[in-house]
Amino acid sequence: MELRTHISVQNLNVFYGNEQALKNITLDIPDKNITVIIGPSGCGKTTLLKSFNRLIDSIDGVKVSGKVLVDGENIFDPKVEVTRIRKKMGLLSQKPYPLPMSIYDNIAYGPRIHGIKDKKRLDEIVEHYLKESGLWNEIKDRLHSPASRLSVGQQQRLCLARGLAVEPEIILGDEPTSALDPKSSQRIEHRFLVLKKQYTIVIVTHILRQAKRLANYVVFLYLGELIEHGPAEDVFNNPKEEMTKEYIKGIIS
């Protein structure tokens, strides 16, 4: 399998105050594939994910060194407009956080802030992405009711649609199924498998079986260090590092 690099991380260090959350990470994330970041909790998975869209910027006392290249451009370059970077990526967080507005406005929020005002265009966008996230049939009759009334599973798919509506190239998922019931989780996972044809997907998870179901490429972090990364079959079937073996067997968790 020929892998084209989409996100390239080079010597990335992240400090929170005096604590080092990521230690000298260097890795390439392939285009149009699902990359799964695994590792025990507190190992820096989420920090790595959120440094891709620079959401770590707003944390008090954070210091970053090194580079993250997206499409060859270093996103930590001070000249870079951070909103443009974020527009390239959709984010799914652990729990769905619908914005305090209607279902329709949740999807239209992104396109609107990026300057689309035409009502017909917005209608089309909303419909298209609700279909894309597999939610359209369930809610097409109540587009203008508050998004908070949806079930948690539906909310997460709404958040997916909301993220897709800004036409990103990358989808970031931070344990996106951890708050969902098994049925809803399955739906989200199914979406990822469909969407990977068009998008680069990076998911953080601590569920090993989910990682095995989804991953084309695996990144294993432990206490802020990159232990091993590579194509999924290689990492899962014959890991090079002792630590990875133990983690996959469930000895460390």
Add this chain to the structure above:
Amino acid sequence: MRYKRPLKDKLASKFMLILTILSSLIVFLMAFGLYQRSRSILATKSLTELLFSTSWHPLKGEFGFFPFIMGTIWVTGVAVVIAIPLCLLTAIYLSEYAHRRIREWTKPLIDLLAGIPSVVYGVWGVLVIVPLIKNHIAPFFGRISTGYSVLAGGVVLAIMIFPIIIHVSVGVFSSVPYEVREASLALGATKWQTVKHVVMRKAMPGVIAAIVLGLSRAFGETMAVLMVAGNVAKVPSSVLDPAYPLPALIANNYGEMLSVPLYDSALLLASLVLLMVVLFFNIISRVVLTRVEKRVQ
């Protein structure tokens, strides 16, 4: 000896329970006490007549509160109009933009503003704001004013309610989960767009409660207003006119009230009206804020 300790515990418990119940009933005691004393004036005229009559002649037995109520509304209105934009912008700055160190520095200063006694605000109003209005603001609009005016009262009151509005709003903003901001930022929204469309919307009920708390503060504030508002018992028609707010009326006539029949009853009725209005505002905003707090937990 063996029974003494549990007995002491029981007695203490009963005593504390009684104190707790009593002190939580103070509001009712207040309303009741003031009502008892207002009954003699309410026996002569109906409440609506007293509230909407403009005739204030205590010696003739005429106690029309309307000019004072309007005075209060004018002064409070000006204060709120000045305070809302300044406080909201400051609260947004402190909760969304400012570094932690700036926040830590600003908070005690704003608390200090809350601690300054209202007569000191009054002194400041008399020495700074009143002359400013008399010598610069009124002439600028081609008007003559002594400076003792609705505007002076409003400015002083606005500063007095800054701390409470800012304090409560900052609390409300910080109750908005960080992840909701993240969701908006992740879509490529700027920080200000996130604040405007997401944080403000989510915080709106709490922010309104904060403003209402400030408003009711201004509504009942006495000494500072008494010192700068001019105290003329006429409905003001512009911000450069003097006003005579209700609390100022109560405070200003403590001397005469026992020598004129019904005067004390009228003033205590005025206090009761003030208490009721303020209670109404406070209860509503506290209920809203308790909900906001619950959402956090």
Add this chain to the structure above:
Amino acid sequence: MDRRKIEENIFKSLMLASTFIILSSLVIILITVIVNGLPAMNLAMITQTPKGGYYLGKEGGILNAIIGSLYLAGGATFLAILISLPVVLYLNVYAKKGSRLVIFTRFSFDVLWGVPSIVYGAFGFTIMLFLGVRASLLGGIIAVSLLILPIMSRAMDEVIRMIPEELLDASYALGATRFETALKVVTRQAMPGILTAVLIAFGRGIGDAASVIFTAGFSDYIPYSLLRPAATLPLAIFFQLGTPFPEVQNRAYASAFILTVIILIISIVSRILTRRFTKHIVK
């Protein structure tokens, strides 16, 4: 530059401007008080009572108001502690968590906190009519203690609520009764917070004028009994500023200066106490 960026910058500068205006209003007020008050300060000002009739004489100082205020705020604070402390201990040690009484009491203190001080004055006045007491130190103390009760109680409540449940359990496990736990463990653990609450309440009490205008009266003399009228700093400011005599007005400025200094000291001390307290809580 794109429009969103411009909007962001406009609002950011508005925010900075607002914060600046609000903080500078504090500075201007403090400067006004210092500039007018400091020149009026001298030894006679703080060691003598006003001479020559109902606060209109040109000689003398404001000792009556300083002492009167200290008596009044001190007495009211003491009375308020006697009520607040048992109530707060009851809410946090005895009452069931989340019971209706607890919720209602906290709510009613929150609401009381918003009641204007002039209403406390008027209510105090009705109590005095009921008891047949005239404007006096005692009347003032009653009104002011009611005024600062919700402030003190809520401030104490906030710190005592922070005490971890485990600490109480540890005390019960040793066989202590709730009363002993409340007195020996809770109050000791929360002492800096309780002191801060007391200080804040004292500051509020000493600065309030509207609640004492009916109830404490005013006098050129230092009160020697609870039933005598007492002068207070805030009313000394209010009455003396309103006179046409510069010498008398000077006494108002001096009073404002002293009052502000007292408030500043209280604010600084309580900040130090809070800092010390939170240090203990974190570890």
